[in-house]
Amino acid sequence: MIGFLEIRRRKLQFALIGVIVALISYLVLMINGLGVGLNEQAGRALRNFDADAIAYSDRAGLSVIRSELSAETLERVRTESGARESAALGYMAVNYRRDDGRVKSAAVLGFDPGTIGAPPVTAGRGLTPEDGNALLADRQFLKASGLRVGDSVRLSVRLQEREFTIVGELNEGAFFFQPSVYMLRSTWQEMKYGRVDATTPVASVVLLKGDGLAGKRGEGWEAVSKGTAFANIEGVSGQQSTVQALRVFGYLIGGLVIGVFFYVLTIQKTPQIGVLKAVGATSGFIFRQLLIQALLIGLGGVVVAVPLAWLTNEGIKQAPDPVPIAFTTGTFVTTSVLLLAMALVGVLFSGRQVAKVDPIIALGQQQ
Known part of the structure; x- marks a missing residue:
């Protein structure tokens, strides 16, 4: 040629x-x-949720940061959505201190063991309802913090600080540009709101599994697909x-x-x-x-x-x-x-x- x-x-x-x-x-x-x-x-953690749709508070503008669901609203989501399975999930941002002394942020996701909100564990063990002072850490968090399964870490939010033991490793990815850790939803509720009573929000969002869930809405809530939820993350x-x-x-x-x-x-x-x-x-x-x-x-x-x-x-x-x-x-x-x-x-x-x-x-x- x-x-x-x-x-x-x-x-x-x-x-x-x-x-x-x-x-x-x-x-x-x-x-x-x-x-x-x-x-x-x-x-990536959101994309990895074992769900077909995610329900938010209808006053949050599809922002998980601003979404808060009461116990009554959570029950309405479960009954009105027609989902085969559902799981309440809480979110908050916390700080932790690395070995080099630098303060970094992490995303905390609160879930209930045995539900679709429970992440798959790649090393160590999962959480049980008695693990109030234990958490699961994504491998990105472990790398950034220099910690391993079995180590302890202190998480702080507002003026309170609490020590947790890392009992399991995950590979779920980051959430809101932060490495993620998972704890019991009851522990998340205590850390985020300080005291728990009948008026305290019980979840940030609800994971829903089933067909035709995206676009459904009811009193105090609305559901969207994971793709729409991801597109509405601030800054995306x-x-x-x-x-x-x-x-x-x-x-x-x-x-x-x-x-x-x-x-x-x-x-x-x-x-x-x-x-x-x-x-x-x-x-x-x-x-x-x-x-x-x-x-x-x-x-x-x-x-x-x-x-x-x-x-x-x-x-x-x-x-x-x-x-x-x-x-x-x-x-x-x-x-x-x-x-x-x-x-x-x-x-x-x-x-x-x-x-x-x-x-x-x-x-x-x-x-």
């Missing part, structure tokens, strides 16, 4: 183009990884818009840069294109060679960028306070395919120039 032979003959020139393409691919991959990582930090919509804009600009810039490179190369090769046309080559044949070159260079850039992005992510994970970057197989595949597509689209700039080359004029310029 003429396109491949030209790459072999002009190794340095095409290698430099390949480096630029690899750097652009790496940048776009890291932006996509940042988007995935920020989404996980915002509410703006964050996703920003990352999406950066991603689109990355694809556009990548395609334009590749297109400009090949447009310049095409102009430089006008005499050679004229020779090819003089011996019978069609504009379509020459343009296909440019497409082959763009595909090879784009593929080479992606092959370099993907492992580089993965290694960068692995290195970042070792930091005490890692940047929230995460990759999935879908992220790598989708990004690679779109980058290759943008590279091919970028070469379309050269198509008109190839078609305009007149072999007689081009040969006259070569003399």
